[in-house]
Amino acid sequence: MTLFANRLWWLGFFWIAVELPAIGQNWAELRTADTTLQLEAGPSAPRMVSLTDASRSILINSCAEALVDTVEINSQVVKVQWQFNQSASRSDTRRVAFVYESQSPRLRLTWEWQARAAFGPLEHQIRIENLDDRELWLPLQDSIQFRWRVQSQTALEQVYIEKGADTPSALGTRRVALPVGYKWHGASSTYAHPKENEPREIIPWLLVEESGGAKREWYLGIEFSGRTRLNIERGAESLNGTAGLNPEPGPFRTRLERGESFDTPVVFLGTSLGGTDNAGNLLRRWVRNVLGNPLTWNNPNYPLLVNNSWGGGMSVNEAVAKNMIRDSADLGLEMFHVDAGWFRGVGDWYPNPQKFPHGIASVADDAHQRGLKFGLWVDWTQAALSTEPGSLNARDPKVRNWLVTDVPPDWKPEEFKGQTIDLGVPEAKEWAQHEVDRIVTDYHLDMLEHDGYLVAQGCDRTDHPHAPPDNWNKCIYKAWGSYWVDSSNSTDVSYHAVRAYYDIYSNLRKNHPGLLLEVCNDGGRMVDFGSAAHADYFSITDTYDPLSNRSAFYDASHVLPSAMLESYVEKWPTPRAENFLYMLRSGMMGWMTIMMDTTSWNHEQHAMAKEEIQLYKAQLRPLIREADLYHISSRPDGVHWDAIEYFEPRAERGVVYAFRGSTQTESTHTFALNGLKRSGTYQLRFHDHSARDRIVTARELMTTGLRVRLPRPNSSELVFLEKR
Numbered sequence: 001m002t003l004f005a006n007r008l009w010w011l012g013f014f015w016i017a018v019e020l021p022a023i024g025q026n027w028a029e030l031r032t033a034d035t036t037l038q039l040e041a042g043p044s045a046p047r048m049v050s051l052t053d054a055s056r057s058i059l060i061n062s063c064a065e066a067l068v069d070t071v072e073i074n075s076q077v078v079k080v081q082w083q084f085n086q087s088a089s090r091s092d093t094r095r096v097a098f099v100y101e102s103q104s105p106r107l108r109l110t111w112e113w114q115a116r117a118a119f120g121p122l123e124h125q126i127r128i129e130n131l132d133d134r135e136l137w138l139p140l141q142d143s144i145q146f147r148w149r150v151q152s153q154t155a156l157e158q159v160y161i162e163k164g165a166d167t168p169s170a171l172g173t174r175r176v177a178l179p180v181g182y183k184w185h186g187a188s189s190t191y192a193h194p195k196e197n198e199p200r201e202i203i204p205w206l207l208v209e210e211s212g213g214a215k216r217e218w219y220l221g222i223e224f225s226g227r228t229r230l231n232i233e234r235g236a237e238s239l240n241g242t243a244g245l246n247p248e249p250g251p252f253r254t255r256l257e258r259g260e261s262f263d264t265p266v267v268f269l270g271t272s273l274g275g276t277d278n279a280g281n282l283l284r285r286w287v288r289n290v291l292g293n294p295l296t297w298n299n300p301n302y303p304l305l306v307n308n309s310w311g312g313g314m315s316v317n318e319a320v321a322k323n324m325i326r327d328s329a330d331l332g333l334e335m336f337h338v339d340a341g342w343f344r345g346v347g348d349w350y351p352n353p354q355k356f357p358h359g360i361a362s363v364a365d366d367a368h369q370r371g372l373k374f375g376l377w378v379d380w381t382q383a384a385l386s387t388e389p390g391s392l393n394a395r396d397p398k399v400r401n402w403l404v405t406d407v408p409p410d411w412k413p414e415e416f417k418g419q420t421i422d423l424g425v426p427e428a429k430e431w432a433q434h435e436v437d438r439i440v441t442d443y444h445l446d447m448l449e450h451d452g453y454l455v456a457q458g459c460d461r462t463d464h465p466h467a468p469p470d471n472w473n474k475c476i477y478k479a480w481g482s483y484w485v486d487s488s489n490s491t492d493v494s495y496h497a498v499r500a501y502y503d504i505y506s507n508l509r510k511n512h513p514g515l516l517l518e519v520c521n522d523g524g525r526m527v528d529f530g531s532a533a534h535a536d537y538f539s540i541t542d543t544y545d546p547l548s549n550r551s552a553f554y555d556a557s558h559v560l561p562s563a564m565l566e567s568y569v570e571k572w573p574t575p576r577a578e579n580f581l582y583m584l585r586s587g588m589m590g591w592m593t594i595m596m597d598t599t600s601w602n603h604e605q606h607a608m609a610k611e612e613i614q615l616y617k618a619q620l621r622p623l624i625r626e627a628d629l630y631h632i633s634s635r636p637d638g639v640h641w642d643a644i645e646y647f648e649p650r651a652e653r654g655v656v657y658a659f660r661g662s663t664q665t666e667s668t669h670t671f672a673l674n675g676l677k678r679s680g681t682y683q684l685r686f687h688d689h690s691a692r693d694r695i696v697t698a699r700e701l702m703t704t705g706l707r708v709r710l711p712r713p714n715s716s717e718l719v720f721l722e723k724r
């Protein structure tokens with residue numbers, strides 16, 4: 001093995017000499033403009049050797065990947081010995097796949113890294129194939145583990161982001177010191193039920209930053225919606241961690257029949273320089289280019305402006321819908337979205353004949369004739385009690401076995417919630433695939449929203465593909481009218497169900513090119529990179545007042561493209577015109593869905609909304625799609641001022657959304673801008689004329705800052721800037 005001569009590398013504030021091997025048969029290097037990885041195939045395990053950023057600062061990883069070393073066959077624990085198979089391994093500039101094999105039991109493991117774009121992070125996955133002729137059980141294989149060498153005196157901070165599930169928490173975006181002795185655990189699922197005294201769920205991603213001097217970061221995220229977790233722990237000279245499926249509640253095990261494979265959730269690992277927003281700007285662009293749907297992004301009207309029928313609640317009907325469609329078209333909105341209330345019953349996804357005597361397709365056609373797209377709310381994994389043909393009836397013996405547990409004879413569904421079926425069951429998955437295809441085709445949909453709890457939580461069935469539950473560690477409880485199971489197999493249940501969900505949506509996209517998919521899942525509980533790879537936008541919270549919308553946007557926009565982040569704008573007290581604009585704009589930083597009966601707006605509100613919608617299309621949307629985003633204030637608290645800056649570096653223009661909270665005293669505020677070219681001068685345009693338009697230097701905007709004055713609480717301004 002050849003070694004480079006001792007090269008100098010930056011390592012946690014110290015230039016040190018590091019011996020790095022040359023690329024050879026057992027070595028590989030993958031590189032993007034931002035991140036370089038050196039990889040080594042050891043005889044019995046692979047290792048990520050080092051992670052290097054664009055300034056050639058390097059992190060050395062001192063542990064090999066821990067591969068599963070036992071399996072269970074016929075209830076016996078059998079040792080696995082992995083051996084590197086060089087001839088089966090592949091390596092080029094885009095992909096490295098090191099293959100390991102075990103002779104008995106006969107298994108093949110592929111340890112893969114990929115550069116899917118010329119910039120941003122690298123992706124990693126481990127696949128284990130059962131080539132034996134026996135069924136076997138695998139224990140948990142983590143997606144990744146690392147042990148970075150870090151000097152004890154290096155000051156580090158960690159950033160992580162909570163989901164806006166239900167209502168955003170008081171903190172949301174967390175930045176914490178990461179001293180020696182620090183231990184952290186972050187979990188994500190499709191449930192996000194914060195139990196008392198337990199931390200909230202996170203968007204499965206973390207960032208670690210050297211906090212003194214030049215800012216440099218590395219970040220790690222998980223592209224999977226099932227039960228996952230990230231851990232980090234700082235020792236005296238190291239920073240250790242893991243990411244992948246959540247082993248709790250355990251013990252985790254998953255079945256592999258002969259010929260089957262287990263794929264760890266894909267993780268991505270990258271580095272950046274210059275702070276969290278720079279990392280976010282890289283990551284958002286990478287998510288768009290690598291995970292995003294090109295058909296969606298190629299539509300210049302994405303993100304669309306939407307009117308949702310929930311403004312009128314469950315009482316929507318044909319006349320109400322058509323009236324709202326007419327008004328939506330008049331306002332210049334681009335899609336009409338029928339929310340819950342249109343169907344015969346839960347699990348019975350056919351139009352209620354009393355409310356929609358001419359069906360749903362005729363309403364969709366009406367929207368189409370007025371130039372609008374048409375979207376529909378469906379909670380398509382829910383079974384209930386309807387006996388109409390085509391419905392998913394929980395008492396049907398076939399369907400009964402798809403449920404996560406038997407429901408008692410006196411069980412009744414709620415108005416729009418039933419009992420979740422386990423999509424991991426092949427027959428259930430097939431039914432769901434047909435059902436969503438039918439719904440999209442028959443109802444002429446341009447957008448399908450899924451809500452409710454799509455992925456089963458635990459399951460007490462012993463004849464499903466996932467592991468059976470341990471009976472000593474199983475708890476069945478009832479919440480929101482449904483039965484839930486907490487058991488040792490919860491992670492494996494979610495693993496199978498999420499993969500089925502991804503397949504269903506991949507097929508749906510194939511069959512209906514251009515169809516938009518909204519992930520709602522009870523409002524902000526399924527905001528993760530796996531969803532980002534299989535759908536087009538997220539509901540980021542289930543609470544829709546201006547502060548909740550801005551808070552949830554502030555948080556999620558650190559890691560996901562703004563265009564994908566949907567804010568539902570709900571009725572809110574707006575005694576004055578500026579309050580009305582404040583309410584609208586609090587939901588206008590990404591994807592905006594109005595959830596109010598716009599026909600109840602007065603003439604002035606109507607005119608204001610129409611003008612804002614025009615402004616969004618002409619000036620805001622291009623920036624939301626293309627520009628970099630900077631969090632130029634602390635997180636919104638509803639009292640003080642807050643702001644978001646978009647800046648497009650090529651066209652050298654941008655906008656600042658400035659909000660004054662309820663403060664009675666602070667009538668002006670100054671925001672230091674970010675990302676401008678220091679030498680330039682900029683034309684400032686105050687959209688609401690809260691100040692005179694003027695020319696300023698970039699230097700002033702970035703140091704002294706942009707001063708905004710708003711005389712009244714709960715008001716806003718949009719300040720456009722353009723290079724002169």
Ligand SMILES: [Zn+2]
Pocket residue numbers: 403404422424458459460461464466493
């Ligand atoms: Zn099940």
